[in-house]
Amino acid sequence: MSHLIGEFDCKLDAKGRLMVPSGLKKQLPLADTEGLVIHRGFEKHLTIYTKAEWDKITAQLAALNSFEKKTREFIRYFTRGATILSLDASGRVLLPKPLLEYAGINTEVVLSCQFDKIEVWAKEAYDVQMDDEPENFANLAEEVMGNKGRSANAE
Numbered sequence: 001m002s003h004l005i006g007e008f009d010c011k012l013d014a015k016g017r018l019m020v021p022s023g024l025k026k027q028l029p030l031a032d033t034e035g036l037v038i039h040r041g042f043e044k045h046l047t048i049y050t051k052a053e054w055d056k057i058t059a060q061l062a063a064l065n066s067f068e069k070k071t072r073e074f075i076r077y078f079t080r081g082a083t084i085l086s087l088d089a090s091g092r093v094l095l096p097k098p099l100l101e102y103a104g105i106n107t108e109v110v111l112s113c114q115f116d117k118i119e120v121w122a123k124e125a126y127d128v129q130m131d132d133e134p135e136n137f138a139n140l141a142e143e144v145m146g147n148k149g150r151s152a153n154a155e
Contacts, residue, residue: 002027004113009123012107016100017092024111024118025091032087038099038120039082043129046095046103046120048085053116095120 008021025031028050037054041047049057061078064071081102085093095105108123121129134140 003115004028004118006111006113008111010109010111012095012100012105012109013092016095016097017088018095018109018120019090019092020087021111022091024113027113035087036085036093037082038085038093038095039078040080040099040102041119044103044125045122046099046105048111048118048120049116051084054082 034051038048083096105122110121110126112119
């Protein structure tokens with residue numbers, strides 16, 4: 001799968017349905033047949049994966065040692081509320097109410113594509129998150145990405 005690209009401002013209807021934007025739907029050609037999976041994100045947002053990507057993640061989780069308490073706890077929290085989403089004939093998905101409540105989502109949302117997943121944020125929370133950009137983003141980029149090329153060539 002190629003990486004998902006884009007940021008989309010959307011509104012939920014009164015029933016909690018989200019119209020998948022056409023620019024995003026074009027990047028998800030199998031969503032109609034395979035569905036999508038939504039679950040709780042690490043921060044107070046939701047995350048959507050294609051079913052194929054979700055299956056890769058759950059295969060990694062299944063390979064972990066479930067006899068370790070931290071592993072069991074992580075798996076429980078990571079998969080909590082995970083739900084398969086199906087697109088209806090109009091290209092909408094119904095977002096589960098408990099997940100919307102967890103993320104503090106009412107009507108306005110931002111869909112933020114992050115490689116193999118789509119983050120679903122309450123618009124206000126997303127704006128706060130993005131307004132909290134580090135004072136020197138260039139320094140953060142150097143810290144996170146700066147030595148990536150050198151370490152591979154050094155060996």
